[in-house]
Amino acid sequence: MKTAKIFRSGNSQAVRIPKEFQMEGEEVEIQRRGAALVLRPRKKSWSSLIESLQRFTDDFMKRGRKQPRRRACA
Helix, strand or coil: CCCCCEEEECCEEEECCCHHHCCCCCCEEEEEECCEEEEEECCCHHHHHHHHHCCCCCCCCCCCCCCCCCCCCC
C-alpha cells in the first residue's frame, strides 16, 4: 500500500497523489465512505449521458408504451 503526504493549501487540506495514481482531467468527485475518502475523475455531463444511453438494450420499448389519451381542446 502506498502512502501520500497531507499538507495545507490555504484553509484546505490537500493530498499529494503519487505519479502512478494520476487521474485524467482537472476535477475529481470526492465521497466519504466510513473512514475512507474515495476520489474518482469527474465526468463531463455529456459523456455520462452518452454512457447511460448505451446501457439500453436493442429491444428497449420494442412493444411501445401506453400514451395518455388526448383531451379535446376547448
